[in-house]
Amino acid sequence: QPTSHGALQTVAVAVAAALAGSVPHIARGSGPALDHMVRRVLTVGFAAVCFQPLYNSGGFGDLTRQGPYYAALLLLLLALTALCDAVLAALMARARTHHPFGPLLREELRALLGIGSAVCATGAVIALGVAVAGLWALPVFCVPLLLTHLSFRRYAAVRTTYGQTIASLARATEIAGYTPPGHARRVAELSRAVGRELGLSGPDLTVLEYAALMHDIGQLSLVDPVPEGATALLPVAEQRRIALLGGAVVRQTGVPAAVAVVVERQADPYREQPLPARIVRAVNAYDDLTGEGAGEGAGASGALSALERLRLGTAHDYQPEVVESLARVLSRGGLTSGGAG
Incomplete structure (x- = not known):
């Protein structure tokens, strides 16, 4: 059936819903995620501007009588909206x-x-349900969605606790005095940035981060600690x-x-290494070479000297693409001592 509301009313409803959804966050004192809210409103606005004017003017009249073509048009609109998001x-x-x-963008x-597929499919099913059962379809669909959301929140909390446990385990080498304070954290953060630069995302980034956090845990099995924990300065067999x-x-x-x-x-x-291992090796070597006990100097000069040594080892030890990605990441964040660029 024809509708009379336009794109602005659709956007206004989305804004009102976003503000209502932010009330629990404000009540807890955390405040809403403004960028997430703006993104959702802009995405809804994009879909409304693309669809509502043509629909209200009867521009889709011929297509409405041909179900397959109309469905294909809606799928195209959903794809464009998802791309916009x-x-x-x-x-x-x-x-x-x-x-x-x-x-x-590749990660998104x-x-x-x-x-994205789940959101688009849910929206289409709710729209069809409202067309058949009226507005009663909204609470019928929202109850299982709310339960799904709560389950996801619990899962996210478990994942957060899991990550904190791994980070605590990684600090065991620092507490025992085998590695300098903050070494594992620096290597993990820099490895993750290099991984993004090389196109890793999702589970691959998680594996890379966990491995970078725990890359020195083998030192706990040593009788004599490595000086300053700098394994990159050891013979290859010992590494x-x-x-x-x-x-x-x-x-x-x-x-x-x-x-x-x-x-x-x-x-x-x-x-002979998988890509995450290549990244961890290069970033760990960089942090070891710019650490307090490496004797490379401080500041940008020490960092540049460390990168030069990594470039000299690209024939066998370090992948050239990884080293250059590391250099780009460091150049954007600034070259500082201690590998914290």
């Missing part, structure tokens, strides 16, 4: 993190295959032995087996 999400993440736009587009010891420890912690593989193979020649 992905572009907005990537732009906001770019402004917040200063990471390259390309990898961020990959996510569309999962959550591999520590890596294998670390992999054995990681396999007993219950983390995914892919994390243990990265830890075990971080000292292998880069042509």
Whole structure:
């Protein structure tokens, strides 16, 4: 049936719903996520502007009488709206993190295959339900959606606790005096940034981060600590032995087996390594070479000297693309001592 409301009314309803949804956050004192709210309103506005004027003017009249063509048109509109949402999400993440736009957009587009498809399908089913059962269809559909949302929140809390447990376990080498304070955290943060630069996303980034946090855990099996924990300065055979010891420890912690593989193979020649292991090896070496005990100097000069040593090792030890990605990440964040660029 023809409708009389336009795109502005659709946007106004979306804004009112977003404000109502922010009330619980304000009551808890946390405040709503403004960028997320703006993104949702803009996405709804895009769909409304594309669809509502033509529908109200009867521009879809011929297509409405031909179900398959009309359904194809709606699918095209959903795809364009999902693409708009992905572009907005990537732009906001770019402004917040200063990471390259390309990898961020690729990550958002990959996510569309999962959550994006579910959102589009749910919206279409609710629209059809309202057409048949009236507005009573809204609470009927919203109750299971609310339960799904609560279940997801519990799952997210479990994942957060899991990550905190791994971070605490990674600090065991620092507490025992085997590695400098903050080393594992610096390597993990820089590895994640390099991974994004190289196009990793989702589960691959999680494996990379966990492996970077636990890459030095094999040192706990050593009788004599490595000076300053700088394994990159050790002979290759000793690096591999520590890596294998670390992999054995990681396999007993219950983390995914892919994390243990990265830890075990971080000292292998880069042509024999998976990409996460190549990243961890290069970033760990950079942090070791710019650490307090490396004797490389401080500030930008020490960081540049460390990058030069990594470039000299690209024939066997470090993948050239990883080293150059590391250099780009550091150049955007500034070159500072201690690997915290």
